[in-house]
Amino acid sequence: MTVSYAIEVRDLRAFRDYVRFRTPQGKRVRIATFVLISAVAVLLSTTGTSESIGARVISFVLSFGIMFIFMKVLNWIFVRIAEWRTLTPERQKGLLCDHTITLGEDAIVESTSVDEHKKNWSGVDRVVADSNYIYIFLTPQMAHIIPKRAFPSEESAESFFKRACELHAKAVAA
Numbered sequence: 360m361t362v363s364y365a366i367e368v369r370d371l372r373a374f375r376d377y378v379r380f381r382t383p384q385g386k387r388v389r390i391a392t393f394v395l396i397s398a399v400a401v402l403l404s405t406t407g408t409s410e411s412i413g414a415r416v417i418s419f420v421l422s423f424g425i426m427f428i429f430m431k432v433l434n435w436i437f438v439r440i441a442e443w444r445t446l447t448p449e450r451q452k453g454l455l456c457d458h459t460i461t462l463g464e465d466a467i468v469e470s471t472s473v474d475e476h477k478k479n480w481s482g483v484d485r486v487v488a489d490s491n492y493i494y495i496f497l498t499p500q501m502a503h504i505i506p507k508r509a510f511p512s513e514e515s516a517e518s519f520f521k522r523a524c525e526l527h528a529k530a531v532a533a
Contacts, residue, residue, distance in 0.1 A: 360522050363459045364509030368442070371454070373492055374504045375438075381489075384499060396426045460495075460503055462522055465530075467495060469503055480530030486523045493520050495527075 379385040404419035453473040461468045467483065469476045484496040493505040493516065510516040 360462045360519055361459060362505060362509050362519060363457065364506055365457050366455055366504060366506075368455065370492070370504050370506055372442075374494065374502065377489060377492070377494065378500060382499065392430060396423060396430060399426055458503075460505060462519070462526060464526065467503065467523070467526075480526050481533070483527050483530070486520070486527050488520045493523065495523060 379388070400419050400422035403422040404415050453471050456471050456473070459470045461470075466477050466479045478497055482497070484498055487494050487496070488507075491507055493507065494502040495505070496502040505519075507513070507516040510519065
């Protein structure tokens, strides 16, 4: 089975969000951030001169809220700057371009205008799908991003996904 499509910046953002919100690594980062913000908020709320428990609770809630918002805004700014500086067709000639993915019996092959990459199914980490994409993970943080808009119908996207899962499962079982 073969599919051809163009990767756009929105596809890379969708993959970034998938990894951030739906993988164990992303969950660990979110938990660590929550713990860090909570620890700083506790530290700030207990260093005041007030002995009142109510004042300390209010101080904690305000500190936590301000830190949470600050971290979200700072993250948004840094991500946008990084995208603006790096996600351009001139800098990402092999990424923001036309891709062709072929599912072979023993390997997955990706071809672009500047590269061809073959990965045996036994080396593929996992195959997953969400409502708009099929991701064939080569490592826990790197994947072939296949937009479902590349397929003529939802059924053909589902067929491609099932075939990739079958080939991966067969290689892993061997």
